[in-house]
Amino acid sequence: xxxxxxxxxxxxxxxxxxxxxxxxxxxxxxxxxxxxxxxxxxxxxxxxxxxxxxxxxxxxxxxxxxxxxxxxxxxxxxxxxxxxxxxxxxxxxxxxxxxxxxxxxxxxxxxxxxxxxxxxxxxxxxxxxxxxxx
Ligand SMILES: [Zn+2]
Numbered sequence: 473x474x475x476x477x478x479x480x481x482x483x484x485x486x487x488x489x490x491x492x493x494x495x496x497x498x499x500x501x502x503x504x505x506x507x508x509x510x511x512x513x514x515x516x517x518x519x520x521x522x523x524x525x526x527x528x529x530x531x532x533x534x535x536x537x538x539x540x541x542x543x544x545x546x547x548x549x550x551x552x553x554x555x556x557x558x559x560x561x562x563x564x565x566x567x568x569x570x571x572x573x574x575x576x577x578x579x580x581x582x583x584x585x586x587x588x589x590x591x592x593x594x595x596x597x598x599x600x601x602x603x604x605x606x
Contacts, residue, residue: 493532543602561590
């Protein structure tokens with residue numbers, strides 16, 4: 473799991489609200505959580521979901537932990553496995569899938585640690601070993 477904590481302004485009372493955003497892998501799916509708590513008025517919320525993280529959650533995780541690069545051990549590998557894995561993980565459009573697959577076969581696909589770890593596991597299970605740098 474990769475988590476990031478920060479504070480913002482509570483929309484209810486204007487006090488300082490603390491929040492924690494996290495991204496993880498459960499089974500063969502990405503998961504995310506966003507927990508917020510205002511100590512001033514006591515309001516708290518817990519949002520969670522499966523699949524790609526909302527942009528705010530992902531941005532917080534990237535800001536705190538950075539990204540990692542995923543590359544195929546054999547960049548020349550062809551076939552539909554790579555696009556299928558990206559579609560399964562991210563629900564990408566055809567164009568988005570093609571861009572991600574091209575990056576993976578080129579300089580590498582940049583993602584959060586949970587994202588590249590899940591991609592690497594699914595690719596390896598399909599017979600395409602991949603390496604994560606960093
Ligand atoms: Zn509040």
